[in-house]
Amino acid sequence: MSKKLKVGILGSGNIGTDLLIKILRSDILECTIFVGRNLSSSGMRKASNLGIRVSDQSINAFKNNPKICDLVFDATSAASHKKHAAVFKELGMKVIDMTPSQIGQMCIPVINIKECLKYDNVNMVTCGGQASIPIATVLKKEVPEIEYIEVISTIASRSAGLGTRANIDEYIYTTQRCLKEMSGCDNVKIILNLNPAVPCIDMQTTIYAQVKDCDIEKLKKSVDNVVKQMQQYIPGYQMVIAPIFENNRIMVMIRVKGLGDYLPSYAGNLDIINCAAIELAEKIAKKELV
Numbered sequence: 001m002s003k004k005l006k007v008g009i010l011g012s013g014n015i016g017t018d019l020l021i022k023i024l025r026s027d028i029l030e031c032t033i034f035v036g037r038n039l040s041s042s043g044m045r046k047a048s049n050l051g052i053r054v055s056d057q058s059i060n061a062f063k064n065n066p067k068i069c070d071l072v073f074d075a076t077s078a079a080s081h082k083k084h085a086a087v088f089k090e091l092g093m094k095v096i097d098m099t100p101s102q103i104g105q106m107c108i109p110v111i112n113i114k115e116c117l118k119y120d121n122v123n124m125v126t127c128g129g130q131a132s133i134p135i136a137t138v139l140k141k142e143v144p145e146i147e148y149i150e151v152i153s154t155i156a157s158r159s160a161g162l163g164t165r166a167n168i169d170e171y172i173y174t175t176q177r178c179l180k181e182m183s184g185c186d187n188v189k190i191i192l193n194l195n196p197a198v199p200c201i202d203m204q205t206t207i208y209a210q211v212k213d214c215d216i217e218k219l220k221k222s223v224d225n226v227v228k229q230m231q232q233y234i235p236g237y238q239m240v241i242a243p244i245f246e247n248n249r250i251m252v253m254i255r256v257k258g259l260g261d262y263l264p265s266y267a268g269n270l271d272i273i274n275c276a277a278i279e280l281a282e283k284i285a286k287k288e289l290v
Contacts, residue, residue: 004030005285008068010059010084011075012036012043014161014263015098015270019073020047021261022278028285029278032069035061046262059084066091071284073098073277077163078170085121094284096277097123100167100174109279110134110229111182117287122280127269128153128192129175130276131205131237131254133182134226139209139243139250140183142219148210149185151175154193156200159267168192203256203268204240208249216245223252233279234272235259 007029009016016034020043023031034047039056047054055061062072071094074081078101085103088095097104104121107113111134116122124130132151140146164171175190195201220243230237236257244251256268263270 003289004028005071005281005288006030006032006069007071007073007281008033008035008062009073009075010035010062011073011098011163012038012041012047013075013163014043014267015163015274016073016075017043017046018262018270019075019098019274019277020050020052022274023281024050026278026282028282028289033061033065059087062091062093063087066093070094070288071096071281073281075099078102078167089120093120095121096280097121098273098277099123099163100126100170102170102174102177106174106178106181107276107280108133108178108182109233109276110226111137113280113283116280117284123174124273124277124280125178126171126175127155127203127256127273128171128190128205129178130234130272131203131256132175132207133179134230135207135223135252135254136179136183136185136209138222138226139207139219139252140185142222143209143211143214143250146185146209146211148187148189149179149183150189150191150208151179151205152191152193152208153203153205153269154195154201155203155269156266157194157196158200159203159263159269160194200264200266202266203272205254205256207252207254210249211245212248214245214250216243219243219245219250234275236265236268236271
């Protein structure tokens with residue numbers, strides 16, 4: 001396919017810069033502008049060195065040049081996206097929201113990517129949501145009488161930048177809401193731990209489910225199948241503990257190692273949401289460029 005979908009990135013931090021590297025590797029996405037607020041930031045310098053057009057005008061860069069791209073990745077903050085969403089809607093631009101703002105249609109690609117193609121504002125939920133909700137959805141499907149689901153994600157403290165730390169409350173609320181909606185289980189709990197250990201640990205997510213009984217062998221096959229589907233667009237997604245059933249509780253443990261494009265490989269929590277966003281963007285491109 002010779003044509004490419006023109007995309008812009010708003011937010012020059014770790015998420016936005018790593019997205020840029022992944023877009024440069026895509027056959028059907030082209031980054032036409034990289035936008036932040038400080039031309040001397042490391043992300044802006046990286047983009048400029050790669051020959052990408054940059055701007056320090058934040059949302060005004062798109063207001064002043066609405067034809068610069070057809071799709072924008074908003075990698076700012078939940079509070080900022082609540083303001084940006086209205087602007088992009090007025091400009092007629094599609095948006096992939098990397099923040100836990102809960103404004104757009106929530107997307108877990110392995111579950112509902114086809115449905116999300118019809119929306120102009122799509123939310124990528126959270127790293128913990130991308131890691132756990134596919135597993136939790138399978139658990140609820142195979143064991144409908146699940147009474148309670150608990151998700152505990154542990155990430156390296158160094159992988160949690162200012163944006164992540166500022167959005168922790170939104171992270172909890174957004175992950176919880178999406179988990180409820182997509183799994184169908186109303187009683188859920190989300191926990192996020194920042195681990196300061198050095199060397200830094202990889203992202204690890206454990207999913208617990210309270211049940212009365214289950215066919216564990218059948219469940220293992222279903223969970224293994226969804227893990228393989230996830231690995232199609234998130235290569236570092238691994239199941240380190242297959243489903244275990246004891247004391248009326250199912251446990252599954254997932255580890256995510258990043259690709260190491262811009263971020264360290266231990267930052268799987270950032271890499272997983274970026275890989276999911278690229279998967280969605282490329283599906284949008286294939287639809288738009290037909």
